[in-house]
Amino acid sequence: MTAIIFDFLAILSLTISIIGIVNDKYWLLLIGAMLVFPFSYLLSSALDFSGFIFLPLFYLGSAIAVYLKNGSVAWLLLLPVFLLALFLLTLVFIFTQ
Helix, strand or coil: CHHHHHHHHHHHHHHHHHHHHHCCCHHHHHHHHHHHHHHHHHHHHHCCCHHHHHHHHHHHHHHHHHHCCCHHHHHHHHHHHHHHHHHHHHHHHHHCC
């Protein structure tokens, strides 16, 4: 049950971040960083790899890029989070069949 709530927060944070980049609202990316923090903490503790705890830093970097009106850098900084979400979604679909 806990994983479902944290996964929902991660999807919600990605959605809010996309809206923030498209509309040039850096504060939406800051909200996305707060929403992805529990998900990254869960990944760090569950997989014994502390690198996932740095996922909110990608959001913060993207928020700074949006604030400085550099949309391409904002998308590039959010790309690792998108790729991780796609990878985890693929794993879920493979192992639940």
